[in-house]
Amino acid sequence: MKDYSCYLFDADGTLIDTNELIYQCFVFTCKKYGDMDISRDLVTRNIGLTLRRQIETYLGPLSDEQFKVIADDHMQYQLSIYRRYLRLFPSVQEGLRLLHAKGKQCGVVTSRRMVTLELYLREMGIFDLFQICVTPENTLKHKPEPDPVLAALSLFKIADKESVLMIGDSDFDIECGFRAGIDTAFVAWSRNDPLTLKIKPTHLIDDFMQLCSVPV
Numbered sequence: 001m002k003d004y005s006c007y008l009f010d011a012d013g014t015l016i017d018t019n020e021l022i023y024q025c026f027v028f029t030c031k032k033y034g035d036m037d038i039s040r041d042l043v044t045r046n047i048g049l050t051l052r053r054q055i056e057t058y059l060g061p062l063s064d065e066q067f068k069v070i071a072d073d074h075m076q077y078q079l080s081i082y083r084r085y086l087r088l089f090p091s092v093q094e095g096l097r098l099l100h101a102k103g104k105q106c107g108v109v110t111s112r113r114m115v116t117l118e119l120y121l122r123e124m125g126i127f128d129l130f131q132i133c134v135t136p137e138n139t140l141k142h143k144p145e146p147d148p149v150l151a152a153l154s155l156f157k158i159a160d161k162e163s164v165l166m167i168g169d170s171d172f173d174i175e176c177g178f179r180a181g182i183d184t185a186f187v188a189w190s191r192n193d194p195l196t197l198k199i200k201p202t203h204l205i206d207d208f209m210q211l212c213s214v215p216v
Contacts, residue, residue: 001203001210004183005160007099008152009130010168011110012047014187015092016120021078021085022047026058029074034059044191048172050111050142051075075116082116088124089189091208096129098212105156107132109148109166109176132156143172149180165202167211174201185211 012018023043030038038058046054052067055074062070099106107130110117114135121127132155134148141147149166158164166177169190177184178199186194186201187208194204205211 004165005163006105008166010173013169048170095208109134144175146180
């Protein structure tokens with residue numbers, strides 16, 4: 001893998017294993033507000049979309065007021081159970097520390113809202129290893145649109161797109177990076193099958209430490 005100067009990471013499913021947490025929350029929300037059972041595969045396929053898009057995918061179109069009520073309840077439930085499920089994927093903390101030691105710029109580009117993103121990154125001991133975080137509060141358009149990555153490049157004041165890599169575990173991450181004009185890496189620990197990706201990533205990585213296996 002080539003040496004990049006800036007690494008942009010998705011959060012859920014890439015840095016932090018929140019798959020079961022997210023699934024359990026949608027089981028709760030869909031049962032309470034739609035009296036419906038939801039499959040694990042369906043939830044997994046939609047991880048990476050904003051919370052509103054996910055909820056409306058399952059429950060149908062909502063007014064802003066309806067969405068706020070459901071989303072607030074959804075997130076309160078998540079905050080009540082997250083410690084049962086939250087964990088880092090292997091080598092994430094070690095790898096981020098190595099990138100930091102090499103002077104690399106690291107950012108998070110995610111569809112998770114800032115309040116829980118910061119909480120979870122701090123709980124996992126990696127929040128201070130990122131210089132910037134781009135969340136749905138920062139852009140009008142979200143993944144798979146290129147806007148979140150472009151916002152990150154603007155915050156970093158990066159003009160050379162060839163020096164930037166977007167790392168993620170879903171179609172939405174890879175398409176977002178591709179449409180923003182940067183290289184992408186798909187993580188093999190994703191629950192999504194790389195063969196189903198709409199856009200082929202620049203790299204497929206089996207271990208987080210592959211991102212660090214370049215000269216200082």
